[in-house]
Amino acid sequence: MAKTTAKSSATKPAKGKDARKAATPPAEKTKAAPAKAPTAKATTEKAPTGKAAAANAPAAKTAATPAKAARSSKPAPTAAPTAPTAAAKPAPVGKPAPAKSTKSDAASGTAAARAAPTAVTSAAGPSKATKAPAATKSVAASPGKPPKQMTPAAKRGATKERPETMTTSSAAKPAEKPWLKSYPSVVPPEIGPLPAEAIGELLVNACRKYTGQPAFTCMGKSLSYSDMERLSSAFGAWLQAKGLAKGARVAIMMPNVLQYPVVMMGVMRAGLTVVNVNPLYTPRELEHQLKDSGAEAIVILENFAATLQACVAKTNVKHVVVASMGDMLGTVKGAIVNLVVRRVKKMVPAWSLPGHVSFNAAMKEGAARTCKPAQVASDDVAFLQYTGGTTGVSKGATLLHRNVLANVAQNVLWLESAFIKKPRPPHMVYVCPLPLYHIYALTVNALTGMHLGAQNILIPNPRDIPGFVKELQQYPINVFPGLNTLFNALLNNSEFAKVDFKPLLLTFGGGMAVQRPVAERWKKLTGCVVSEGYGLSETSPVATANRFDADEFSGTIGLPIPSTEIAIRDEDGKDLPIGEVGEICIRGPQVMAGYWNRPDETAKVMAADGFFKSGDMGFMDDKGYIKIVDRKKDMILVSGFNVYPNELEEVVAQHPGVLEVAAIGVPDEHSGEVPKLFVVKKDPNLTAEALHEYCRQNLTGYKRPRHIEFRTDLPKTNVGKILRRELRG
Incomplete structure (x- = not known):
């Protein structure tokens, strides 16, 4: 799962059965809580068609993710859940049959919905201006395609359902949505009709x-x-x-x-x-x-x-x-x-x-x-976003038009919190140092940006810091997505201080944990708080975000964005109480249809009630803010890019001089983590230099090991499985 994740670190929990498997990111070990703020009652507002997006992202060898900031406010009462649907099993994805709904359907049945503002549904229900059809069905609960009887208009105005059979605890039921009490007053809890059919x-x-x-x-x-x-x-x-x-x-x-x-x-x-x-x-x-x-x-x-x-x-x-x-x-x-x-x-x-x-x-x-x-219908496939596989091969996250359009609508709504304290610019300017081929920049910069009429300043090579700074000096940047290593590199360039930061509204941080010292230096120089959020290729990508009107860096990944539910679950799929560490599970209209031609892999990550299992361990506090504490899988996060040990091991094991190999991630001050190999030689003359050269020929730069250690044997279980956790020490 390629994450557009702003990961914050915390003390490794005694519980959390899988936490022991993952390498804790190098960062502070305290449980950061979002700053308290005066409460304000949530109100229903029309989502202007010109608002930008909450985000996350990675980038060309550097990645980033959403970004947001933390504050709390008192919400309006939430609406009663809509009627539940039967729990759906993941449907095979790949070579989908042509959708039955057509453009002519959209022209006749959804003209009114398209003319309406993109997202205006409040806790009290949709406003008259954008009220969805009464027969609307859920498009969020099932990873498969929506029910065939749904019209395009119904799909575009759809809201999520809560299956009655969902297992919950009294302390942290997703239906309770504790995060809503921390929502900005200008952001409704649900999105309205999608902004387009395709x-x-x-x-x-x-x-x-x-x-x-x-x-x-x-x-x-x-x-x-x-x-x-x-x-x-x-x-x-x-x-x-x-x-x-x-x-x-x-x-x-x-x-x-x-x-x-x-x-x-x-x-x-x-x-x-x-x-x-x-x-x-x-x-x-x-x-x-x-x-x-x-x-x-x-x-x-x-x-x-x-x-x-x-x-x-x-x-x-x-x-x-x-x-x-x-x-x-x-x-x-x-x-x-x-x-x-x-x-x-x-x-x-x-x-x-x-x-x-x-x-x-x-x-x-x-x-x-x-x-x-x-x-083109809203349930046709728009993008295949390939993401790392635990089996050593990448999988295509199948994103339907409606998945991505929903995330655009969610991002547009969440951006409203940026204008609580700062005026809305007449023409938004985004800088885009993160690659458009990555889901974060694709959705947040390209798609949401265009929907809002923004200007995107494309940076072909963000690693050329002097050249990047020259570009920043030429434009009044309002929105700045990036990641810790990029922020740090810019802060250490003397010319960066000469940039005019007065227009800067938002700084998104993600892809890797933003270090507090970097965030504090950034705010001191630019006057802008670094906001973090969380998402994955499988969620189009944004799932959570911090408020954009925050005064301080929160160290959390924020709140679930509109129409999104987060459940913290144990290994049996049961919801855990507030404050307890478990797997972060996500349900919302932005969740993928499944993995391309891999129903078996889809079944592993999609629960019967429509929640996507992220593989990340975290907890939710009583205000609804979420903090990632560890990674369930052995994935290595290099500058926001996911590197999977199985893939490295499979490639290196093919070298004729290698008998056994294991890969782990180790801390690195520049990229967060880098891969390290432990190798048992078959050829006694094998050298580290030879293996480095072999990896240069077979692996992308960020996947290549930075450290190679030769050993006479590797720690294993009694059935012969290599114990990576022992190699981490």
């Missing part, structure tokens, strides 16, 4: 609403919303001309360049599915993802084309589009950038992909065609 529709509506305003800026070049509509239409038309059937998978393997949002939006408009790919993947990793997803097309930056060359023949890919850094920067600037990238910095290894099409050629061909409106 993501393509959402983005086209934004382009037509904000027309000449800047949407994305990269390396000094901006694309307006009208540019985005025109260019995405051209690319969508090119895809349709290739005969790709509805729902066909299109992989995108690019960093934060202008081509990414154009291609992503074009894929959505063509009625296809995006498969996001990390550009730093090795051929082995790329091959697995392309084969597993069944991708038929890929759009790739030429810098990484050699990787595709090494594996494309083993996949189902039929159409290859190759872009270059300078494609969308203008004729003169584009030529200069391409020359520098190719010849001066030598960032483009030699490659050969017979039959490929250049990005510019595809755009020219598509511009001469018309992108036909796609028949």
Whole structure:
């Protein structure tokens, strides 16, 4: 589960049966509680169509997650739960049949819902302006598709149900929702109708609403919303001309360049599915993802084309589009950038992909065609977000249009707390140092940002701190998502202090625990509190968030966002009392449909009552704030990216000189954790240098071990299972 997680550390509990398995993140060992604040009664407000999103996220080798801050307020009484549905078993996901609802259905049955504000339901029920159809069914409780009898209008106005059979304790029933008493008065407990039937529709509506305003800026070049509509239409038309059937998978393997949002939006408009790919993947990793997803097309930056060359023949890919850094920067600037990238910095290894099409050629061909409106329903698959697997192979989290659209609506509502103390800017400006191929930046920056008419400043390489600071000095940044290592690096750059921080409204922290000293330095310099939140690829991603009007860094992952329930459960699936550590389980409309073509893996993480088992251990306090204390699985968190020991061990075990191997995470001051290998040699002449070189050839940079220790044997159970916990000491 690739987490867009702001993990805070705490004392390792005596209870929590799985806590002993996980490495406690290096951080302070105190139980941080959110700061108290004057209470205020919650009110129902129309969610303006122009609000930004709570978030979380990771990034190109650096990741980040949501962010929020902590305060408490007195809520209005919660509405009675809607009628329960039968507990649903996880449905197999993959190669879904075409949805029965069509665009014409949406046009006739949901026009009123679309015209309504995106989220206005209060504890007392939906307002007249946005009241959902009376026959609305739940879209949150089941990981499968919604009931077939639901109309698109019903699905878009759906609210969650509470199954009567759910096991709860008297101390912490999810139905009690203790977090609502800590909600900002401007945020309702539930979202209203979804802002659109499909993501393509959402983005086209934004382009037509904000027309000449800047949407994305990269390396000094901006694309307006009208540019985005025109260019995405051209690319969508090119895809349709290739005969790709509805729902066909299109992989995108690019960093934060202008081509990414154009291609992503074009894929959505063509009625296809995006498969996001990390550009730093090795051929082995790329091959697995392309084969597993069944991708038929890929759009790739030429810098990484050699990787595709090494594996494309083993996949189902039929159409290859190759872009270059300078494609969308203008004729003169584009030529200069391409020359520098190719010849001066030598960032483009030699490659050969017979039959490929250049990005510019595809755009020219598509511009001469018309992108036909796609028949897309809200329960069609929008994205396959690959996340690490405990079995050593990554799995595709299947995100339906309604999952992601719900998270956009949730984020829009939660942003309202940012304007309690600070005025709303007329035009929001986001900085985007986190990669758009990651679910956090994708949902929070690209999708929510466009829905709000915001400008996203794309940073192709956030590790170039001097270059990043120069970009920050040029724009009035309102929203800043990042992670601890990025914040720390910026704070240690002397030029960063010269940035004008007056426009800064929000700083999101996630991907790894934000260290309190870093958060305190950040607030002292910028005047902005670092807010943290929590989410995963499987939750589209935001699940919890701190309030944006907080005065201090909280050290928690915040409160469940609207229409989201969090249950803390033991290994038997029973709800635990307030303050007791257990597994964090999540239910809401943003929870995925399941893992692509892996019903067995889906069944492991989805409870019968619709709760997703995160695998993270934490507790909830009496105000509803949640704190992560440990990780149930052995996952290693490197700068916000998930690294799974099983995958490392499987790769290293294939080296002819290795007899046995085990991987764990160890603390690192720069990235939070790094992988460490314990190796038993088969070849007595095997060296650490040789293993490091082998890993460079087979593993992405953040997955590579930083430490290798040779041993004569490894600790094992009586059945031969390696005991990683003993290696941690």
